Amino acid sequence: MKTFDTQSQQVIELAQFCSDKGWLPATSGNLSVLVDKDPLQVAITRSGADKQRLKREDILLINEKMEVLGDSPFRPSAETRVHIELYRKYGCGSILHVHTVFNNLIGELYGEQGGVQVKGHELLKALGHWEEAAEIFIPIVPNWADLDKLGQSVAEHAIHDVPAVLVRAHGIYAWGDTPDAARRHLEAVEFICEYLYRLRLVRG
Numbered sequence: 001m002k003t004f005d006t007q008s009q010q011v012i013e014l015a016q017f018c019s020d021k022g023w024l025p026a027t028s029g030n031l032s033v034l035v036d037k038d039p040l041q042v043a044i045t046r047s048g049a050d051k052q053r054l055k056r057e058d059i060l061l062i063n064e065k066m067e068v069l070g071d072s073p074f075r076p077s078a079e080t081r082v083h084i085e086l087y088r089k090y091g092c093g094s095i096l097h098v099h100t101v102f103n104n105l106i107g108e109l110y111g112e113q114g115g116v117q118v119k120g121h122e123l124l125k126a127l128g129h130w131e132e133a134a135e136i137f138i139p140i141v142p143n144w145a146d147l148d149k150l151g152q153s154v155a156e157h158a159i160h161d162v163p164a165v166l167v168r169a170h171g172i173y174a175w176g177d178t179p180d181a182a183r184r185h186l187e188a189v190e191f192i193c194e195y196l197y198r199l200r201l202v203r204g
């Protein structure tokens with residue numbers, strides 16, 4: 001059974017995994033896990049928390065209006081709107097946002113064209129694309145300072161069957177039906193970002 005306690009623990013474990021990879025530098029990033037679909041309730045990191053050493057009190061229970069449920073002196077992530085928009089659109093189980101050098105490089109290299117095409121790579125299977133010569137387009141959106149606009153933009157540009165959107169000069173949002181699926185999708189897209197960047201360097 002999903003409770004705020006069980007889902008908070010999942011958030012802490014996901015943050016540990018992402019921190020160990022170096023994907024949450026300088027308190028950046030935010031992570032959430034669904035607690036209840038109807039009405040929507042989500043366990044999400046608080047704004048400004050050091051995600052390398054998250055404590056229970058750094059995870060907040062929020063509703064669809066981004067209100068904190070229960071007693072806490074903290075505010076939820078500044079990017080909570082993006083999470084809420086994605087939960088509304090996809091009814092997913094977990095959303096991970098991290099900042100990495102490779103997702104930023106790909107954001108810059110392909111941002112003008114609104115996204116990056118990825119074709120015939122084995123790791124597309126980790127995103128659910130098992131067909132021969134699978135091909136996907138990973139959207140890249142501008143880094144709107146208005147976070148309501150950022151949330152709308154990420155959700156609007158998200159493509160069915162491609163569980164990630166890059167935000168230019170900022171980072172990535174990846175999601176899945178479960179925390180494990182969200183993590184797998186994030187790892188796969190991070191691998192692909194690094195691969196595409198290095199391939200460009202090698203080819204010149």
Ligand SMILES: CSCCC(=O)C(=O)COP(=O)(O)O
Nearest residue numbers: 027028029030047048077078
């Ligand atoms: C310190 S990084 C700038 C804010 C950001 O992009 C981020 O992911 C962390 O924001 P939060 O409010 O979730 O801590």
Ligand SMILES: [Zn+2]
Nearest residue numbers: 028029097171
């Ligand atoms: Zn961010």
